[in-house]
Amino acid sequence: MKVEKVLWNVDSEKEAPCIDTEPSELIWIDSEKIKRQRLYNFSKRMIDLVASCCGLVLISPIILWVAYRVHKEAPNAPVIFAQKRVGRNGKPFTMYKFRSMCADAEEQLEELLDKNEIKGAMFKIKEDPRVTEFGKFIRRTSLDELPQLINVIKGDMSLIGPRPPLQREVVEYTQYDMQRLLVKPGCSGVWQVSGRNDVHFDEMVAFDVEYIKTRSTRNDLSLIIKTIKVMARSKGAY
Template identity: 45%
Template sequence: MTAVDATTAGVGADPISIFGPVAAPRAVWENVGTTVAPRVLPALERRRLWERRYSRLLALTDSVIVLLVSALPGALDLLLTPVVAGDVLNVARVTALTTPVWLVMLAAFHTRSTQIVGSGSTEYKRVAHATGFAFGILAILFIVFQWQGVREQLIVALPIGLVGLLVGRWSWRKWLIRQRRFGHYATRTLIAGKPKDVEYVIRSLTRDGNLGYTVLGAATTQPTPDELTVDGRAYRVVGTMDTVAVHARELGADSIVVASRPDDDPDFIRRLSWDLEGTAAELILSSPLTDVAGPRISLRPIDGLPLIHVRIPTFEGGIHMLKRAMDVFVAVLALIPVAMVTPLIALLIKLDDGGPTFFHQVRIGRDGREFRILKFRTMRTTAEQELAALRDANEGSGPLFKLKRDPRITRVGAVLRKFSLDELPQFWNVLRGEMSVVGPRPPLPSEITAYDGTVYRRLYIKPGITGLWQVSGRSDLSWDESVRLDLRYVENWSVMSDLMIMWRTAQAMVRPKGAY
């Protein structure tokens, strides 16, 4: 190697020749002097600061709950039985073992990851999985070392602790949502892509104010127009996609959503990620796979080629047997209070107009099979005969018939509908296997005739007493939106999503919206 060759052998160390160190060319050292790693800008630091603060709050809450619940079985045992020195030592040992194992599993399952905090079902699912895994490990340890106390932990600490953790996460999520309404703890977002794609992403991110995205503006493939109007609100177009990183710095955006990339620039995403180093916390790619839930999507890189795998939905098998078991369990529990309130509701209906208590109607269930739905009667007995005269006043969309002030509804019926109490007898349909607790809205035979090939997919599973349509606005939804929610549920449902919908339904009954 000659002295000249040595000068180009590497950058960052003194070049070496057989005669010793030699001076590198001036140009090489000038380039090294200008190569500086990206520095974190204030907008990104603010984002990381609130993420760390929120994570610490969750960790503190989890620790308190886990510690108290871990000690609860032993404390109850000491209170109910004579105190022995060995028992006190065993309680301390059980608590000292359960607490760290449980907390380590919560951390190992990334239950406080910034990617899922405040997301709802995903966060709760991870907490449940971490708790189950922790107690599985504890059970093994207790059996191996022949320690006492595992039964009490499984019977008392596991259910109470899981409920406590979920309630804690739910409470913090509600707090986070309230903060986001004032612009706190929210992701400052810039949307980039073709105008139509940008509009779709903005509409999706702002439809529900709980998602935590504050849209600062858009960068499109064309420099005009100066603004995009989405659902009556104007969003500033800050420039073209080539200048996204520059405008992110100017606006203090900590997140960039790429709705679509330029057709003639395959390296756009990689180059943009480099330009955003130190500026944004994340670069989000909007997928054209609309209404495909996360559990059905997996990313498998093959030789540097990121392949997105989408699992095709199935409509039978073990998971559907689990859904049926949950339906039976919930229906049996629900029919007990329903049986208790039915005499009172029947009396009120009878006093109102003297008609029958229950209303039977033919609906379409899974695979197009007909069944008779059971509800508390909320309309006059002549409602079906009066329908033809009201057709022209229809306020519903698509094949649905809806009137906000339907003259056929009785006084008692209006109250029952407002709080969804008229739906309670349908738990009998659930017990019979004709319906599910959660599912698409059960359609009338007349509605089926207006279905196209896509809408028929809502008949692939059993209809439900409640569903995404009910907790998302009910009668205030358009026909297309109602169908979209039903189809999304049909293809992506899970046990955890069903539990979330049941919980949201209970909230909707207390604070009704779109029920008429």
């Protein structure tokens, strides 16, 4: 059986789909079905907006405290780290996080690529020398992710969805992996509540494909609750 798959040009600011067909024994997501989930998409957007706006207000003291500590640790470096990520349909967007690394972390990356401890199109090492002392704490507790609520309000991300990949990671994707880009990326998702950095790339893709195929409001709310529990335990984060 032949299946239709959509590929994207991740170097463009605009969606640039092209179609490719080939035999496959893998289970593929019906992209047309995803587009037809209008009621679910509307309710998901409403949950994203209400929860993100309320969350920013409720946790504003924590956000201000983290911002102060990040600035105090390195007064001449930016508090917010802005990075290009790949979103739905391969459209790049700027994702925000509290800076948890030294200011020249990106320049040092090339020297560390051979130390990658995650299999597949991701880069993670437990003892990353670029991470600051306070950065270790906010990574372990996921407090560095709080600015992503701005991305949710803007519509670039959702509270729940696949992890937003880097452009250099997407270059290594197979056509099967590209299915992760059928929906908005999320601040959290199945990968984050299932071991986070202890889960390798192929497992993450499997989690994401299953999530996209079975996503529902009930599942999203369940994952939001699980995310809060995982943040409290700080398991698998580095």
